[in-house]
Amino acid sequence: MDDPATRIAMVAGLMVCALQLAKKRKKQKRRRWSRNWLLEKEKLCHMPLVRELRQNEPRDFKKYLRMTDSDFDLLLSEYQINFFTFPTIK
Secondary structure, eight states: OOOHHHHHHHHHHHHHHHHHHHHHHHHSOOOOOOOHHHHTTTTOOHHHHHHHHHHHOHHHHHHHHTSOHHHHHHHHHHHHHHHHOOOOOO
């Protein structure tokens, strides 16, 4: 092991193994992780996206809106009451 030629051969062997391993890692196809609704986010506007999340992904619904189902319904009902109530002109 004290022989310089042996050390050089061992280092060269390790370098070849490291290069082959790096080459193999580059060739592996990378997987893309994503939720299905994120992939469709561009196709959906806000309300269809909210409906989709509410029906299929309740946890993501809460994370996306940062509120529960019931809070969203309450807020939506308050908005609808104020939005669709028009003052009448006499």
